[in-house]
Structure formats: C-alpha cells, structure tokens
Amino acid sequence: MYDQSKVSDLIRFARIEVGSTVIDVYPGDGDWTRLFSDIVGSEGRVYSFVPAEVAHFKNDPVGLMRTLAKEPSRENVEATSADLVAMPEITQPADVMWLHLFYHDLHTALIQKKGATAADFNRAVYKRLKPGGSYVIVDHAAATGSGTSDTRSLHRIDPAFVREEVEAAGFVLDAESTVLANKDDPHSIKVFDPAIKGETDRFAFRFVKP
Numbered sequence: 001m002y003d004q005s006k007v008s009d010l011i012r013f014a015r016i017e018v019g020s021t022v023i024d025v026y027p028g029d030g031d032w033t034r035l036f037s038d039i040v041g042s043e044g045r046v047y048s049f050v051p052a053e054v055a056h057f058k059n060d061p062v063g064l065m066r067t068l069a070k071e072p073s074r075e076n077v078e079a080t081s082a083d084l085v086a087m088p089e090i091t092q093p094a095d096v097m098w099l100h101l102f103y104h105d106l107h108t109a110l111i112q113k114k115g116a117t118a119a120d121f122n123r124a125v126y127k128r129l130k131p132g133g134s135y136v137i138v139d140h141a142a143a144t145g146s147g148t149s150d151t152r153s154l155h156r157i158d159p160a161f162v163r164e165e166v167e168a169a170g171f172v173l174d175a176e177s178t179v180l181a182n183k184d185d186p187h188s189i190k191v192f193d194p195a196i197k198g199e200t201d202r203f204a205f206r207f208v209k210p
Contacts, residue, residue: 010179010180014098016096019041021094022036022045022095023046023087025102027048027049027050029064030048033046033065037077040076047078047080048079053110053111053113084120085124093130095130096135097136103157107151118165126169126170131209137162140191141203142154153190154188171208176204181201182199182201
C-alpha cells in the first residue's frame, strides 16, 4: 500500500464517495476493498470480484474475500467470483470500476485461458458501469511504444496502448494522475526486481462511460 497522501489522492482521483457502488477487480489481499467499504458507508456497495481464472491460486483469493466480507462493519462488501467477462452477471450497475496493477494481466495466457480478451473485458466493464461511471486503471508502465510485449516478462504495459484499447470500447479518457510516476524507472526490468519493487513508474487513468 502507498503512503496516506498517495492513497488519498487516488481515492479522490477515482471519485469514490459516500453511497458509491464500486467493483474492485482482483482485489488481492483486500486493502482497497476495505478502504472503499469505509468510504461508501452503509448506503454504498463494494463488490470484491475475483476472476475465476485466478480463483485456484494457493492463497484462496475467493476465501480471503469471503472472510473479509464477514469482518465487523463490512456488511456493504460482497465477495464474488465468476469468469472474467461474466462479471456483469453477478454485480449491480456500478459508479466505479477499479483495477489496480491488474490490467496488464488481461494480456497474459493465465487470464486468457478461458478465451477472454482485454477487449472482451472492456466491453463487459462498459456494460456494467452506470452512464457517467468511472473506469480507473492503475498499472506498471512499460517503455513507450512497447504495446503488450512486456506484459508477460516484466508485468508492464504501455500506457498509450491501454488508452487506445479502452477507448475502443467506447470510453472517454477523463483524467490522468502522475501521483505514482517515477521518472527514474528504466522500464526494462521486472516489477518484482528488488532494484525497483514498490517503486515502479505507474500510470493512473480515469475513463468515463458517456
């Protein structure tokens, strides 16, 4: 997790507020789900969505989110899991779709093993967001012009490619944030390398459904 000032900046950037319905896609250990739950309050809803493509992981991501949803004051959290593109079928219309360090995985064999592509998922997001809803993507930046060539080897993706791909689904880029930018990142090493881990150059986009 980031320091509190960056977390606050990202929450404001995502436009999550009291009463919002948020879908947290591939929530990891649930830190963001907990934050969103605290913010949206009893009038809001947070779907902690674990794609079925990763539900078999040894850390039992679905079980972790179901346990989280049973924590005190987490009545507004619902742990859900389905094939990636079936997400609209098990969630309600959302104000915010949140992807943190996951978009690049849409271009890996693991996520595509059931046939889903990034384009398919972006269309599913478009279907599930309310008009005016925000699609927020935070990810590790790859070198300019690299497209998806580093998604598997370095776990990075070219921000320009992400923008092009998401806009092709009908979204409009509404804002960018540089709060997680790092100009000293060479973009040529794996994000887990000790030399850069936790300090990668990260982009943040907020797209809007017209």
